[in-house]
Amino acid sequence: MTDLTAAFALALDMLLRFDPDLLEIVGLSLQVSLSAVGLAALIGLPLGAAVALFRFPGRLAINALLTAFMGLPPVVVGLIVYLLLSRAGPLGILGLLFTPAAMILAQCLLITPIIAALSAQTVADLHEEYDEQLRSLAAGPGQTLVTLLWDGRFRLLTAILAGFGRAVAEVGAVMIVGGNINHATRVMTTAIALETSKGNLALALALGIILIALALGVNLAAMAIRDAARVRYG
Amino acid sequence: MADVPSILPLRLTDVTYQARGQTLIDGISGDLEAKGRSVILGPNGAGKSLLLRLCHGLLQPTAGRIEWAVGNNERVRQRQAMVFQDPVLLRRSTAGNIRYPLHLHGTPRREQQARVDEALARAGLSAVADRPARVLSGGEQQRLAIARAWVARPEVLFLDEPTSNLDPAATRAIEELVLAVDQTGAKIIMTTHDLGQARRLANEILFLHRGRLLERTPVTEFFAAPRTAEAAAFLKGDLLC
Ligand SMILES: Nc1ncnc2c1ncn2[C@@H]1O[C@H](COP(=O)(O)OP(=O)(O)OP(=O)(O)O)[C@@H](O)[C@H]1O
Ligand SMILES: [Mg+2]
Numbered sequence: 237m238t239d240l241t242a243a244f245a246l247a248l249d250m251l252l253r254f255d256p257d258l259l260e261i262v263g264l265s266l267q268v269s270l271s272a273v274g275l276a277a278l279i280g281l282p283l284g285a286a287v288a289l290f291r292f293p294g295r296l297a298i299n300a301l302l303t304a305f306m307g308l309p310p311v312v313v314g315l316i317v318y319l320l321l322s323r324a325g326p327l328g329i330l331g332l333l334f335t336p337a338a339m340i341l342a343q344c345l346l347i348t349p350i351i352a353a354l355s356a357q358t359v360a361d362l363h364e365e366y367d368e369q370l371r372s373l374a375a376g377p378g379q380t381l382v383t384l385l386w387d388g389r390f391r392l393l394t395a396i397l398a399g400f401g402r403a404v405a406e407v408g409a410v411m412i413v414g415g416n417i418n419h420a421t422r423v424m425t426t427a428i429a430l431e432t433s434k435g436n437l438a439l440a441l442a443l444g445i446i447l448i449a450l451a452l453g454v455n456l457a458a459m460a461i462r463d464a465a466r467v468r469y470g
Numbered sequence: 471m472a473d474v475p476s477i478l479p480l481r482l483t484d485v486t487y488q489a490r491g492q493t494l495i496d497g498i499s500g501d502l503e504a505k506g507r508s509v510i511l512g513p514n515g516a517g518k519s520l521l522l523r524l525c526h527g528l529l530q531p532t533a534g535r536i537e538w539a540v541g542n543n544e545r546v547r548q549r550q551a552m553v554f555q556d557p558v559l560l561r562r563s564t565a566g567n568i569r570y571p572l573h574l575h576g577t578p579r580r581e582q583q584a585r586v587d588e589a590l591a592r593a594g595l596s597a598v599a600d601r602p603a604r605v606l607s608g609g610e611q612q613r614l615a616i617a618r619a620w621v622a623r624p625e626v627l628f629l630d631e632p633t634s635n636l637d638p639a640a641t642r643a644i645e646e647l648v649l650a651v652d653q654t655g656a657k658i659i660m661t662t663h664d665l666g667q668a669r670r671l672a673n674e675i676l677f678l679h680r681g682r683l684l685e686r687t688p689v690t691e692f693f694a695a696p697r698t699a700e701a702a703a704f705l706k707g708d709l710l711c
Contacts, residue, residue, distance in 0.1 A: 368528055369558040373571050374547040383570075387561040468602045469561040 239437070246438035247445060258442055265423040268336050269404040272343035273351075276403075277396050280348045284355025285381050289363060302356070305349035310342075314412030317342040321413065334415040339423070342409040347399035354395035358388040390465030394458040401454045405447065477538045477549050477625055478504040478657060480525060484534035487520055487681075495520055496681040497534070504625075506673035507648075507658040509689075511665075513709050517681040518661035519555055522628045525659065526552045548575055551624040555631045557615035559603040564595055564614055567603045571622045585621055592650060593617035594643065609640030613647055620651050627651060629660035633667065645670060665705065669693060677701045679709075 250258050286292075287299055319325050321333040321341075332338045362384045370380050385392065407425035414421035416430055424443045431440040479501040487495035495517050502508055502525070510518050523529045524536060527547060538546050551571075560567050568589050572582045590596045593613040598606060603614060612632055619627055629648065633641040648671060652658050662668055668675060668689070675692040677685045677700075684698045696702045703709040 366558055366560075369554065371528060372526060372547075372552045372554075373574055374544075375574050379574055383560070389561075465561075469604055 243437035243441055247441035250438060250442045251445065255442070258439065260419065261422055261424055261427050261443065262446055264336065264421075265404060265425075268339045268410070268423060269343060269400060271340045272403050273347060273396060273400040275340065275344045276348040276351050276399055279344075280351030280399075281355045281385055281392060282381070283348075284352035284357075285359040285385055287352070288356040288360040289381055289384070290377065299356075302349045302353050306353050308346065308349070309408065310346055310406040311408030311412065313342055313346045314409035317345060317409065317413045333413060334417060334421060336414070336421060338413040339410045339421060342413045343403040343406065346406060346409055347403050350402065351395050351399045354398070355385075355388075355392055358391045358395070359384045362388050390461050390469070393461055397454050397458045397461075401451055404450060475540055476504055477540050477546055478502065479539055480626070481537045481539075482525070482534070483537075485521075485524060485531045485536055486533040487517075487524060487529065488532045494681050495524065495531070498683045499534075500676075500683070500686060502657070502659060504657055507652055507660070507671055508674050508676060509668045509672035510659070510661040510676045510678055511663065511668050511672075511704075512661075512678035513663060513704060516678040518663075518678055519630050520681075521678065522552065522630050522659070522661060526550060526628050528552075548622070549624055550626040550628065551619035551622065552628040553612075553615045553619045553630065553632055555634060557611065559606075559611060559614065562603060563600050564603050564606065564610075565590060565599040567614055568618050568621050571618060575622055577622070589617040589621040592620075593647060607640075609636050609643060612636065612640070612644055616644070616647055616651065620654075620656065623654070624656055626657045626659060629658065631661055631663070633662070633664065641667070665693075677704070679704075 283298070284302075287295060287302070317338060318333065320327045321330065321338055322328055323333075332341070359381075363380075366380075366384065366387070370383060375383060405425065407429055410416075410421070410423055411426050411429070414423070414426065416422050416426040422430075424447055428440045428443050428447075431437070431443075481501050482498050485495060485498045486493065498521065510521060512518050520529070524531055527536075527542070536542075540546060560570060562570070565586055568586045569582055572585060577585065587596070590599050593616060595610060595614060595617060598610060603611065606614060616627075616629070616632065619629075632648065633644050636644065645667065648658060648660070658671075660671070662671075672689040672692075675685075675687055675689055676683055677687075677692070677696075677698070679700045684700055685692070685696070687697065692701070693705065696705055700709060
């Protein structure tokens with residue numbers, strides 16, 4: 237019990253001192269997960285909207301893939317990216333394995349299906365409401381897609397936040413493709429796993445507290461956005 | 471612009487619309503000319519909204535033809551506009567809603583603001599320009615829908631029961647706006663089941679009953695001496711559907 241209290245005190249101390257090791261890990265985590273979520277949004281939002289709006293060859297296949305990939309375990313995504321990037325793999329020549337780029341790719345792959353599926357749902361709902369009005373205004377297919385994405389922006393933002401929450405909290409994928417290398421690819425989740433197994437509870441706890449705060453912050457932000465949107469835009 | 475040929479008249483030839491084995495619009499023919507405000511009058515369920523949707527091109531007739539004077543090409547849609555019975559306002563500001571069609575039609579940016587301001591002023595919405603459209607009052611929302619439909623200067627404006635849920639003052643504001651739009655040269659084709667409104671706004675009445683066009687007469691004639699028993703019953707308030 238005293239061990240725990242001591243660890244907790246040390247953790248708080250690290251947080252309050254802005255311990256450089258801690259900051260480095262948190263910084264890399266945010267950098268990786270924010271890049272991944274940005275990339276995933278860039279791909280997932282238009283992809284989801286297109287799946288919802290247009291009939292094109294391969295649409296059903298994409299839809300099925302998105303749904304299947306939504307619940308993909310992070311370790312499996314990590315394995316897939318590992319195989320792609322490993323020296324013998326198709327993208328091995330890029331030499332990205334065990335770099336932050338590999339981690340961004342893995343997290344992006346993990347959350348793109350989530351963002352795309354939520355985007356498809358949002359756009360489909362809005363389209364039902366807007367379809368006739370937009371046709372009356374002579375909006376073309378591309379214009380319709382952009383309009384629906386923009387008018388669904390608040391719901392889509394919560395989808396993006398959900399994606400960020402999942403990315404920043406997952407450990408399996410970044411562990412496999414990043415390798416948890418100190419000062420290079422060590423992020424919050426992999427650091428917690430390692431430090432805990434080494435018995436270094438203070439750093440693990442400090443990182444854990446930050447992760448919980450982040451998760452809370454993301455949820456609060458999502459709720460605030462939803463409420464603001466309901467009040468303002470109905 | 472002067473040498474661009476008008477899209478009117480709109481010619482209907484035996485226009486019929488069937489759904490689920492029922493004939494909802496039944497063999498309507500006639501030309502809608504550039505001159506005058508045409509009001510489609512009829513009880514609930516007569517097919518007024520359907521007829522407007524067919525004319526506007528949102529629905530295709532199952533038989534018969536609907537033809538604009540310049541043919542039915544893509545550009546014809548941009549030269550008409552419709553205000554729906556329940557307009558869908560975009561999740562943007564009042565001004566943003568009005569700007570939207572200009573944006574779609576590729577109006578140059580520097581022209582957009584002046585046009586938006588003018589439409590806001592005409593509709594009496596300048597004070598609420600920056601407010602989210604969906605929190606406006608019912609009357610304001612309806613005026614916004616008309617302003618948005620008018621801002622791109624359509625040659626034809628379809629209005630489907632523009633005052634169906636409004637109080638007398640809001641109704642009067644809408645009617646004044648419709649007359650103002652008419653003054654700018656847009657052809658008004660609207661539906662209503664409100665006799666007073668038909669009397670105030672119409673130049674000609676198209677009386678619709680159970681999907682059939684029973685009569686088409688100048689407004690004074692229609693109210694003084696309806697030609698069909700159904701129209702007479704409707705004027706007396708005895709015709710329910
Ligand atoms: N898409 C559709 N499919 C099948 N039936 C329809 C469709 N749209 C309308 N109807 C039916 O056609 C009839 C005419 O409908 P419409 O909405 O045109 O009436 P209306 O004259 O506009 O009535 P109101 O005054 O209540 O607005 C109604 O009986 C309606 O149920
Ligand atoms: Mg109707």
